[in-house]
Amino acid sequence: MITSTLENKIADTRYDVHPLIAQRWSPRVFSDKEVTGEDMNQLLEAVRWSASSRNEQPWRLIYAHRGSKAYERMMSCLSEFNRKWAGNAPVLILAGYKEKFESGKDNFHALHDLGLALGNMTVQAQSMDIALHHMAGVDWKKAHEKFDVPAGYHIATAIAVGYYGGSAEELPESLYESAQAERTRIPQASFSAEGKWPEDNN
Protein backbone atom coordinates (compact mmCIF):
# COMPACT_ATOMS: atom_id res chain seq x y z
CA MET A 1 0.00 0.00 0.00
CA ILE A 2 1.31 3.42 -0.92
CA THR A 3 1.14 5.79 2.04
CA SER A 4 2.95 8.69 0.42
CA THR A 5 -0.30 10.23 -0.68
CA LEU A 6 -0.62 13.15 1.71
CA GLU A 7 -3.33 14.86 -0.30
CA ASN A 8 -1.63 18.19 -0.78
CA LYS A 9 1.54 16.42 -1.94
CA ILE A 10 0.06 14.61 -4.95
CA ALA A 11 1.15 16.42 -8.09
CA ASP A 12 -1.63 18.52 -9.64
CA THR A 13 -0.87 17.21 -13.12
CA ARG A 14 -2.35 18.78 -16.25
CA TYR A 15 -2.08 15.44 -18.11
CA ASP A 16 -2.18 11.91 -16.78
CA VAL A 17 1.10 10.50 -15.51
CA HIS A 18 1.83 7.24 -13.75
CA PRO A 19 0.90 7.31 -10.03
CA LEU A 20 4.52 6.47 -9.13
CA ILE A 21 5.46 9.85 -10.58
CA ALA A 22 2.45 11.83 -9.35
CA GLN A 23 2.72 10.55 -5.78
CA ARG A 24 6.46 11.03 -5.30
CA TRP A 25 7.62 13.91 -3.15
CA SER A 26 10.58 14.80 -0.95
CA PRO A 27 9.70 14.43 2.74
CA ARG A 28 11.87 15.48 5.68
CA VAL A 29 10.28 13.01 8.09
CA PHE A 30 10.01 9.25 7.61
CA SER A 31 8.33 6.21 9.12
CA ASP A 32 10.16 4.27 11.84
CA LYS A 33 10.01 1.23 9.54
CA GLU A 34 13.48 -0.16 8.89
CA VAL A 35 14.98 0.03 5.40
CA THR A 36 16.44 -3.47 5.17
CA GLY A 37 19.48 -4.80 3.36
CA GLU A 38 17.10 -6.44 0.90
CA ASP A 39 15.35 -3.10 0.27
CA MET A 40 18.76 -1.59 -0.46
CA ASN A 41 19.55 -4.42 -2.88
CA GLN A 42 16.38 -3.66 -4.80
CA LEU A 43 17.12 0.07 -4.92
CA LEU A 44 20.69 -0.56 -6.07
CA GLU A 45 19.52 -3.04 -8.70
CA ALA A 46 17.39 -0.25 -10.20
CA VAL A 47 20.54 1.88 -10.37
CA ARG A 48 22.47 -1.02 -11.89
CA TRP A 49 20.12 -1.36 -14.86
CA SER A 50 20.08 2.32 -15.76
CA ALA A 51 21.15 3.59 -19.16
CA SER A 52 24.48 5.38 -19.39
CA SER A 53 26.62 6.95 -22.08
CA ARG A 54 28.79 4.18 -23.64
CA ASN A 55 27.49 1.90 -20.85
CA GLU A 56 30.18 3.44 -18.65
CA GLN A 57 28.01 3.09 -15.49
CA PRO A 58 29.89 5.97 -13.80
CA TRP A 59 27.71 6.09 -10.66
CA ARG A 60 29.24 5.22 -7.29
CA LEU A 61 27.21 5.09 -4.06
CA ILE A 62 28.12 4.76 -0.38
CA TYR A 63 25.23 3.98 1.96
CA ALA A 64 24.90 3.78 5.73
CA HIS A 65 22.21 2.68 8.17
CA ARG A 66 21.33 4.89 11.14
CA GLY A 67 23.24 3.79 14.24
CA SER A 68 26.46 3.08 12.33
CA LYS A 69 29.63 5.17 12.49
CA ALA A 70 29.44 5.72 8.73
CA TYR A 71 25.97 7.25 9.15
CA GLU A 72 27.32 9.73 11.70
CA ARG A 73 30.21 10.55 9.37
CA MET A 74 27.75 11.19 6.54
CA MET A 75 25.64 13.43 8.76
CA SER A 76 28.75 15.48 9.54
CA CYS A 77 29.24 16.10 5.78
CA LEU A 78 25.77 17.61 5.31
CA SER A 79 25.01 21.32 5.31
CA GLU A 80 23.75 22.86 8.54
CA PHE A 81 20.27 23.08 6.99
CA ASN A 82 20.16 19.42 6.02
CA ARG A 83 21.52 18.33 9.40
CA LYS A 84 18.30 19.72 10.93
CA TRP A 85 16.22 16.95 9.41
CA ALA A 86 18.27 14.29 7.60
CA GLY A 87 18.81 12.32 10.82
CA ASN A 88 15.12 11.36 10.53
CA ALA A 89 16.09 9.04 7.68
CA PRO A 90 17.00 5.42 8.48
CA VAL A 91 19.50 5.34 5.59
CA LEU A 92 21.78 7.99 4.08
CA ILE A 93 23.57 7.74 0.75
CA LEU A 94 26.45 9.66 -0.78
CA ALA A 95 26.18 9.66 -4.57
CA GLY A 96 29.12 10.30 -6.85
CA TYR A 97 30.48 9.58 -10.28
CA LYS A 98 33.67 8.64 -12.12
CA GLU A 99 34.89 11.71 -13.98
CA LYS A 100 36.92 10.17 -16.82
CA PHE A 101 36.87 7.20 -19.16
CA GLU A 102 39.71 4.66 -18.95
CA SER A 103 41.27 6.54 -21.92
CA GLY A 104 41.72 9.58 -19.66
CA LYS A 105 39.14 11.63 -21.59
CA ASP A 106 36.53 13.52 -19.56
CA ASN A 107 33.14 11.80 -19.43
CA PHE A 108 30.93 14.87 -19.90
CA HIS A 109 27.84 12.77 -19.36
CA ALA A 110 28.80 11.18 -16.06
CA LEU A 111 26.73 13.60 -13.95
CA HIS A 112 23.83 13.12 -16.36
CA ASP A 113 24.08 9.35 -15.95
CA LEU A 114 24.26 9.56 -12.16
CA GLY A 115 21.06 11.65 -12.23
CA LEU A 116 19.38 9.22 -14.58
CA ALA A 117 20.31 6.28 -12.34
CA LEU A 118 19.04 8.10 -9.25
CA GLY A 119 15.81 8.79 -11.17
CA ASN A 120 15.46 5.04 -11.68
CA MET A 121 16.17 4.45 -8.01
CA THR A 122 13.54 7.05 -7.11
CA VAL A 123 10.84 5.27 -9.13
CA GLN A 124 11.83 1.85 -7.76
CA ALA A 125 11.75 3.31 -4.23
CA GLN A 126 8.33 4.85 -4.84
CA SER A 127 6.95 1.46 -5.88
CA MET A 128 8.11 0.16 -2.47
CA ASP A 129 6.61 3.15 -0.58
CA ILE A 130 10.14 4.41 0.10
CA ALA A 131 10.94 8.11 -0.28
CA LEU A 132 14.24 9.55 -1.42
CA HIS A 133 15.14 13.13 -0.54
CA HIS A 134 18.08 14.24 -2.67
CA MET A 135 20.45 16.83 -1.20
CA ALA A 136 22.89 19.17 -2.90
CA GLY A 137 23.73 20.50 0.55
CA VAL A 138 26.72 18.28 1.19
CA ASP A 139 30.33 19.31 1.72
CA TRP A 140 31.90 17.16 -1.01
CA LYS A 141 35.47 17.89 0.05
CA LYS A 142 34.71 16.67 3.54
CA ALA A 143 32.90 13.63 2.11
CA HIS A 144 35.91 12.77 -0.07
CA GLU A 145 38.17 12.99 2.98
CA LYS A 146 35.94 11.11 5.42
CA PHE A 147 35.19 8.28 2.99
CA ASP A 148 38.56 8.01 1.22
CA VAL A 149 37.05 8.76 -2.17
CA PRO A 150 39.78 8.04 -4.72
CA ALA A 151 41.06 10.70 -7.13
CA GLY A 152 39.01 10.84 -10.33
CA TYR A 153 35.64 10.51 -8.56
CA HIS A 154 33.33 13.27 -7.37
CA ILE A 155 30.61 13.15 -4.71
CA ALA A 156 27.69 15.13 -6.16
CA THR A 157 24.82 14.68 -3.71
CA ALA A 158 23.60 12.99 -0.57
CA ILE A 159 20.23 11.24 -0.29
CA ALA A 160 17.98 10.62 2.70
CA VAL A 161 16.10 7.32 2.36
CA GLY A 162 13.15 6.08 4.38
CA TYR A 163 9.63 4.71 4.20
CA TYR A 164 7.01 7.42 3.85
CA GLY A 165 5.43 8.23 7.18
CA GLY A 166 6.15 10.09 10.38
CA SER A 167 4.64 13.43 11.25
CA ALA A 168 5.74 16.88 10.13
CA GLU A 169 5.22 17.93 13.74
CA GLU A 170 8.52 16.20 14.51
CA LEU A 171 10.27 18.91 12.46
CA PRO A 172 11.72 22.14 13.83
CA GLU A 173 9.28 25.02 13.38
CA SER A 174 11.29 26.55 10.53
CA LEU A 175 10.74 23.38 8.44
CA TYR A 176 7.19 22.61 9.49
CA GLU A 177 5.70 25.22 7.17
CA SER A 178 7.52 24.01 4.05
CA ALA A 179 6.40 20.47 4.89
CA GLN A 180 2.80 21.67 4.56
CA ALA A 181 3.35 23.66 1.37
CA GLU A 182 1.81 22.68 -1.93
CA ARG A 183 4.17 21.42 -4.64
CA THR A 184 4.44 23.74 -7.64
CA ARG A 185 5.97 23.51 -11.11
CA ILE A 186 6.56 25.77 -14.13
CA PRO A 187 4.30 24.95 -17.11
CA GLN A 188 5.49 22.67 -19.93
CA ALA A 189 5.75 25.68 -22.29
CA SER A 190 8.44 27.15 -20.04
CA PHE A 191 10.82 24.26 -20.62
CA SER A 192 9.74 22.64 -23.89
CA ALA A 193 8.53 23.54 -27.37
CA GLU A 194 8.09 21.70 -30.64
CA GLY A 195 10.74 22.55 -33.22
CA LYS A 196 12.18 25.59 -31.45
CA TRP A 197 13.65 26.85 -28.22
CA PRO A 198 10.83 27.38 -25.67
CA GLU A 199 9.95 31.09 -25.80
CA ASP A 200 8.13 31.19 -22.53
CA ASN A 201 11.33 30.39 -20.61
CA ASN A 202 11.29 32.94 -17.80
Ligand SMILES: Cc1cc2nc3c(=O)[nH]c(=O)nc-3n(C[C@H](O)[C@H](O)[C@H](O)COP(=O)(O)O)c2cc1C
Ligand atom coordinates in the same frame (compact mmCIF):
# COMPACT_ATOMS: atom_id res chain seq x y z
C1 LIG B 1 19.88 17.49 -6.96
C2 LIG B 1 18.91 17.91 -5.85
C3 LIG B 1 19.41 18.59 -4.76
C4 LIG B 1 18.56 18.92 -3.70
N1 LIG B 1 19.10 19.48 -2.56
C5 LIG B 1 18.34 19.62 -1.46
C6 LIG B 1 18.93 19.97 -0.22
O1 LIG B 1 20.16 20.13 -0.09
N2 LIG B 1 18.11 20.09 0.87
C7 LIG B 1 16.77 19.88 0.79
O2 LIG B 1 16.09 19.98 1.82
N3 LIG B 1 16.17 19.53 -0.38
C8 LIG B 1 16.93 19.37 -1.50
N4 LIG B 1 16.35 18.95 -2.69
C9 LIG B 1 14.91 18.69 -2.78
C10 LIG B 1 14.23 19.74 -3.65
O3 LIG B 1 14.13 20.95 -2.95
C11 LIG B 1 12.85 19.20 -4.08
O4 LIG B 1 13.03 18.09 -4.91
C12 LIG B 1 12.03 20.27 -4.84
O5 LIG B 1 11.71 21.33 -3.96
C13 LIG B 1 10.77 19.70 -5.41
O6 LIG B 1 10.00 19.10 -4.40
P1 LIG B 1 9.48 17.59 -4.55
O7 LIG B 1 10.71 16.71 -4.67
O8 LIG B 1 8.72 17.30 -3.27
O9 LIG B 1 8.67 17.52 -5.78
C14 LIG B 1 17.17 18.63 -3.77
C15 LIG B 1 16.68 17.97 -4.92
C16 LIG B 1 17.53 17.60 -5.93
C17 LIG B 1 16.98 16.84 -7.11
